[in-house]
Amino acid sequence: MINGIFKECKEGVLFTPSCAFDLKQILKSGQCFRIKEYNTDEFIAITGLHVVKIHKYLNGYIFHCPTEIFINIWIPYFDLNTDYATFQSQIKDDSFLERALKFGDGIRILRQDLWETIVSFIISQRNNIPRIQKSIELLCQHFGSYLTSIDGRKIYAFPTREQLVNSDISVASLGYREDYIKDLCSNPNFNLDAFQSGDFYKTKENLLQIRGVGEKVANCIMLFGLHYMDSYPKDVWVNKLINDVYNGNFDVTKYTGFAGYIQQLQFYYYRNIVSQR
DNA sequence: CACCAGGTAGGAT
DNA sequence: ATCCTACATGGT
Numbered sequence: 436m437i438n439g440i441f442k443e444c445k446e447g448v449l450f451t452p453s454c455a456f457d458l459k460q461i462l463k464s465g466q467c468f469r470i471k472e473y474n475t476d477e478f479i480a481i482t483g484l485h486v487v488k489i490h491k492y493l494n495g496y497i498f499h500c501p502t503e504i505f506i507n508i509w510i511p512y513f514d515l516n517t518d519y520a521t522f523q524s525q526i527k528d529d530s531f532l533e534r535a536l537k538f539g540d541g542i543r544i545l546r547q548d549l550w551e552t553i554v555s556f557i558i559s560q561r562n563n564i565p566r567i568q569k570s571i572e573l574l575c576q577h578f579g580s581y582l583t584s585i586d587g588r589k590i591y592a593f594p595t596r597e598q599l600v601n602s603d604i605s606v607a608s609l610g611y612r613e614d615y616i617k618d619l620c621s622n623p624n625f626n627l628d629a630f631q632s633g634d635f636y637k638t639k640e641n642l643l644q645i646r647g648v649g650e651k652v653a654n655c656i657m658l659f660g661l662h663y664m665d666s667y668p669k670d671v672w673v674n675k676l677i678n679d680v681y682n683g684n685f686d687v688t689k690y691t692g693f694a695g696y697i698q699q700l701q702f703y704y705y706r707n708i709v710s711q712r
Numbered sequence: 713c714a715c716c717a718g719g720t721a722g723g724a725t
Numbered sequence: 726a727t728c729c730t731a732c733a734t735g736g737t
Contacts, residue, residue, distance in 0.1 A: 465718060556718080563717035566735065610733030615720090649720045670718035702718075 436510060437518040444497060448505040451495035455519035457541020458489060458496065464542050464703045466659045468555055468568045469575075469593070479585055482512050483548055486582050486590045514543050514662070522693040531680045532697065535704035542699050544658065549627055551593040552660030557615050557647040559655070573607040574599070596620050615647025630656075635663055658695040667694045676705040 439452035450456075458478050462470040470480050476491035485508045488499040498505050510516060523540070526532050554574075559567050571593075578598045579591035594602075600620040604613060619625060629641045638661065642653040654668035667687050669677075677685045690697045 559717095560719040561717060561732080562719090562734085563736080566717075569735095608734060610735095611720095611731090612733080647720070651719060655718070668718070671716090672718065706718085 436515045438515060438520065439495075441502075441505065443502050446497050447499040448502055449492065449495055449497050450505070451493075452541075453520075455523070455541055455543050456496075456513070456515075458491070460539050460541040460703065461513075461543060461545070463707070464539065464699055465564055465706070466655075466699060467545055467547060468564070468571050473586070473588060477586075479588070479590065480509070480512070481582075481590060481592070482508065482551075484580070484582060484592055485509075486585065488585050511546055514546055517543070519543060519696070522690075522696050525690070525693075526697075531704075532700065535700040538708060539700050539703040542696075542703060544662065544664065544696055544699065546662050547659050548593065549630065549656075549660040550596065552656050553642075553645070553648075554593075554616060554619070556652045556655045556659070557619070557645075558609055558612055560612065560647070560649075560652060562612075570607040570609055574604065577606055578602050578604070612647060615645075618646045630661060635665070638663070658698075664692060664696065665694045667698045670702070672702055672706045673698060676701055676709070679709075680705075 438454040439450055439456060441448050441450040443449075458470065458480075459472065461467070462472060462478070470478060472478050478489040480487050480489060485504065487504070487509060489496050490499075498509060500509070523536060526536050555567070555571055558570055562570075574594055575591040576589075578594035580594075580598075582590045582592055584590065596619075599616065604616060607613075609616060625645070630638050632638055632641075635657075639653050639657060642648050642656055643650070648656070651668050651670055654666045657663040657666035658668060677683060687694045687697070
């Protein structure tokens, strides 16, 4: 682990970050829709069939799980083996980005489950974040496997394709996106292995074959579900910011190797602060 | 009432 | 190839 240290404690694992780890920022950064702060400084994170309670403790976080699970599941999920300090040190000569970094210095790019990411970002199109979260929560509650209970809250896994394919998913009120999800679940040609080639353009081409996936959603899936760090999704906020701050052109090639991280910093700062005035 | 939300498909030019 | 518009739903 590069940006912090961890050690066993009686509740599980105490993780003390040295760089770029703030759960509140991460859950409000728009890359994931299911990390929840259910009480002040008490969080639940879910990936695949794994659930963990995390609570803030001193200048770190306690993960309520065995050390082995922390190492095998949560270190990769929170991308703790990537050094964000190196990325951050390359931000200079750009006062907007410097302010964005100051505001969102706890953001990391998660390594989320691919299937969940595909479905979630199809739902995200022309939608707003609270409603996306609600729809996804309804899908999980109605069709996902029950995992466990944390402080009285029942936790469900994200539904598999098999769990969705013959279900009436209208309870999630996805609007016109419901058809996209149905198509995805029932398309016999769809196979998650198609996105594991390791080639940026081939992978994007394959993603664009999915009905409901265009340029922007494909880039989100590439960044958040496949960890292509050079993917730079342009949504309404990023387009607005490029116009307002950079007079219409932002040279992303300056940040090769971590363009997606730069995008997250810009998105999080602009959406939460600058545009609120 | 109009307008917006982490856009895209399908059709017209 | 590039431009245009309809699109479900719920919130302000």
